Amino acid sequence: MKKIKKINDGIKFTIIAVVLIAIFCIAITPVTLQNDTYYTIKIGEHIQNNGIDMKDQFSWHEDLNYTYPHWLYDLLTYKIYSQFGMMGIYLTTCLLSCILGITLFFVSSKISKNKLISFFVTIGAMYLLKGYIAARAQLVTFILFILSLYFIEKFLENRKIRYGIGIVLISTLIANLHVAVWPFLFILFLPYIGEYLIAVLADLIIYKKVQERLLKIKIKYSSNNKEALEKFQKELDELQAKVSKIKIKRSKSIQNPYKIKITKNKNVKWLIVIMIICAFTGLLTPLGDTPYTYLVKTMQGNTTKNINEHLPMTIAEQPEVLCTIIIFLAVLTFTKIKIKLSDLFMIGGLAFLMLESRRQLSMFSLIGSVILSKLIVELITCYDKELLEKINKKILHPFIIICMIVLVGWQTYDNVKTKYNDKFIDETQYPVKACDYILENIDLSKARFYNEYNYGSYMIYRGIPVFIDSRADLYAPEFSGLKDDIFTDFIDVSSIGTFYEDILEKYNITHVILYSNSKMSMIIDETKDPHYSKIYKDDYFVIYERVK
Numbered sequence: 001m002k003k004i005k006k007i008n009d010g011i012k013f014t015i016i017a018v019v020l021i022a023i024f025c026i027a028i029t030p031v032t033l034q035n036d037t038y039y040t041i042k043i044g045e046h047i048q049n050n051g052i053d054m055k056d057q058f059s060w061h062e063d064l065n066y067t068y069p070h071w072l073y074d075l076l077t078y079k080i081y082s083q084f085g086m087m088g089i090y091l092t093t094c095l096l097s098c099i100l101g102i103t104l105f106f107v108s109s110k111i112s113k114n115k116l117i118s119f120f121v122t123i124g125a126m127y128l129l130k131g132y133i134a135a136r137a138q139l140v141t142f143i144l145f146i147l148s149l150y151f152i153e154k155f156l157e158n159r160k161i162r163y164g165i166g167i168v169l170i171s172t173l174i175a176n177l178h179v180a181v182w183p184f185l186f187i188l189f190l191p192y193i194g195e196y197l198i199a200v201l202a203d204l205i206i207y208k209k210v211q212e213r214l215l216k217i218k219i220k221y222s223s224n225n226k227e228a229l230e231k232f233q234k235e236l237d238e239l240q241a242k243v244s245k246i247k248i249k250r251s252k253s254i255q256n257p258y259k260i261k262i263t264k265n266k267n268v269k270w271l272i273v274i275m276i277i278c279a280f281t282g283l284l285t286p287l288g289d290t291p292y293t294y295l296v297k298t299m300q301g302n303t304t305k306n307i308n309e310h311l312p313m314t315i316a317e318q319p320e321v322l323c324t325i326i327i328f329l330a331v332l333t334f335t336k337i338k339i340k341l342s343d344l345f346m347i348g349g350l351a352f353l354m355l356e357s358r359r360q361l362s363m364f365s366l367i368g369s370v371i372l373s374k375l376i377v378e379l380i381t382c383y384d385k386e387l388l389e390k391i392n393k394k395i396l397h398p399f400i401i402i403c404m405i406v407l408v409g410w411q412t413y414d415n416v417k418t419k420y421n422d423k424f425i426d427e428t429q430y431p432v433k434a435c436d437y438i439l440e441n442i443d444l445s446k447a448r449f450y451n452e453y454n455y456g457s458y459m460i461y462r463g464i465p466v467f468i469d470s471r472a473d474l475y476a477p478e479f480s481g482l483k484d485d486i487f488t489d490f491i492d493v494s495s496i497g498t499f500y501e502d503i504l505e506k507y508n509i510t511h512v513i514l515y516s517n518s519k520m521s522m523i524i525d526e527t528k529d530p531h532y533s534k535i536y537k538d539d540y541f542v543i544y545e546r547v548k
Contacts, residue, residue: 010115013395017119018102020408024123025101027412028130029094031422035430035454035470037077037089037135038461040070044078047071052286056474060448060465065481066474067290070137072176077135086424093135100133100143101126104369107150112373114388116395121376123407125369128320130415132362137178144170144177146366148188152271156192159267164274171278175291182282183295184363187353189275191345192268198341199264259332262341294473301476304357306491313358321361325351328372337379343371427540430458434513434541438464441535442511450509452494452518459513467507493520501531504546512544 039058046057052071056064068074080088104125108118132138148170155163175182222228282291304310315322328347331337347368353360380388394400425432438444439462449467451459456469468490473479475486489506492498496519504512512532514521521542524532536543 009396010392013115016401016404017105017115020404021101021105021119021122021126022098024408024412025097025126025133026094027415028126029090029097029133031090031419031424032426033086033089033424034134034136035457038430038457039469039471040074040077040135040137041081041089042078042460043068043071044074044076044081047075048078054288058460058465059467059469059474061467061475061480061482061486063481064474065479066471067179067287067294067479069179069287069290069294069473070177071287072173073137073140073178089135090424093133093139096139096143097133100129100139100146103143103146104366107146108370108373110150111153111370112377114373114377114392116391116400117376117380118373119404120407121369121373123411124324125365127411128324128365129362138181138362141174141178141181142362142366144174145184145188145363146370148185149367149370152188152192155271155274156265156267159270164270167274168277168281172281172284175282175285179285179287179291179294180298182291185278186275187349188346188367189271191342191349192265192271193275194345195262195340195342196265196268199262202262259338260341260344261338297476297478298473301473301478301487302485303472303476303487306487307472309359310357313355313361315355318361321354321364324365324368324372328368328375331375331379335379336382337375339375343374347371425458429540430455431513431541432458433538434536434543435459435462435464437536437543438462438511438513446510448508448510450493450504450507450512452514453490467509494518496520496523501529509546512546514542514544516540516542 042058047068050057052068054065054067056066077089077092080092084091101122105115105118105122108122109115112118129142132142148167151163151166151170154160155167171182171185174185285291298304313321315325332339347364350360350364350367354364377388391400427433435458438447438449444464447465449459449464451467451469453468453470453472456466457471459466460469468475468486472487475490476488477483477485480486484506489503493500493503500520500523512520516537516539523529524544525534531547532544533547534542535545
């Protein structure tokens with residue numbers, strides 16, 4: 001009866017946890033659509049009507065090559081939009097956010113073996129991730145990466161083929177949904193492989209296997225020399241006796257290490273095979289060699305040096321991240337807890353990637369939360385083996401449930417109140433009225449607009465060809481196939497690093513649309529530049545006609 005009650009309590013707690021996580025995930029999902037969503041809709045429409053032609057159809061630049069890096073997500077998003085409009089995209093984003101939070105909770109609880117700790121850590125992780133919850137392909141791949149981590153852990157535990165198949169299927173999906181992050185899947189394999197290789201190398205050195213093999217070879221070839229044979233045999237016996245003592249000592253050390261647990265899991269060899277198979281799933285896309293070349297080309301270009309999410313993280317500006325890192329360091333430094341070498345590699349590697357590029361905060365939060373849950377559970381067990389069991393027996397205690405509801409309620413209210421009056425399209429950020437004017441008064445077949453990066457996608461959504469949009473890589477020569485570096489030219493103009501008229505003359509620009517408070521707009525107005533005639537202005541945007 002006690003066992004049945006325990007199972008029932010666990011199920012009831014899981015239901016409460018899932019509902020609260022879902023509420024919180026919906027609360028942090030933004031109503032206002034992000035700029036990438038707009039071009040996603042139009043590209044999805046183009047794919048449905050014309051297929052994947054590997055050419056850009058939405059800027060007025062001619063012969064731009066386009067890799068369609070998230071073609072499947074674009075297509076699915078358009079299908080949702082065509083049936084349900086902006087509301088459909090918002091509700092889908094809410095649903096994906098809930099799936100992400102719930103998946104993270106289940107994976108964390110399965111690996112850490114504790115639902116209560118996993119719940120609180122999941123809420124914390126989703127709070128850190130709220131800036132990344134948007135109608136973008138990354139939201140789907142976050143879910144897939146968490147499942148990949150779970151499948152890897154389970155495969156190493158029992159080597160069941162279904163987990164290997166799951167990893168391969170996820171690799172194929174990511175290669176089609178968001179090819180830019182496909183290489184990250186292989187990063188998840190590396191900590192486990194690294195631990196295995198270090199364990200193997202340690203055995204080779206500590207057990208002196210090379211020396212032992214050399215002595216056996218010497219014995220084999222000294223069969224005709226009795227004196228040498230006895231000498232080598234004696235050395236071998238001494239070495240084997242010494243190794244025997246080392247093995248006993250090392251066995252005790254492995255069972256009770258000081259801080260870092262190193263295990264030689266033989267299933268890692270099969271995990272390497274799965275990783276190799278996954279490397280070939282990049283061929284299972286309509287994108288040619290894009291899965292293998294996209295990251296290389298991106299790193300060769302200068303887009304990552306000028307886009308905010310790709311820049312190195314300033315840790316002082318992220319107090320939540322700083323606190324998380326301090327918690328990790330404090331737990332590992334000042335407690336008796338021991339960490340697996342693979343987990344140490346994982347969290348250290350993700351922290352490095354996060355500091356190199358702030359967008360990797362998302363992966364640090366996702367994967368790191370699972371490791372943190374495991375460490376907290378081990379920490380509690382280390383000091384009181386029965387405490388968690390006592391908590392689990394009273395997991396439905398009113399105090400625990402109230403704490404959960406208060407935490408989620410407070411955070412939910414804090415997030416909902418800031419977006420209560422938000423609309424799907426933010427007219428302060430996107431030129432809604434300005435685009436109305438353009439479509440009613442300007443012949444697009446003859447116009448060549450200069451526009452800014454952040455709202456180019458919205459102009460594409462409205463059917464207006466652009467100079468640039470948030471598909472940054474498209475405008476770099478590594479991807480575009482052109483000699484001109486359109487992205488760099490935009491950076492130079494927008495930062496007033498070069499005289500804007502020179503660049504606009506180079507591209508034969510006919511019209512300019514700008515934020516009203518942009519540097520270029522203020523210079524044109526202040527200097528009363530005769531090359532530009534203001535034909536439209538609202539509270540947020542201005543349009544100039546370029547007079548040649």
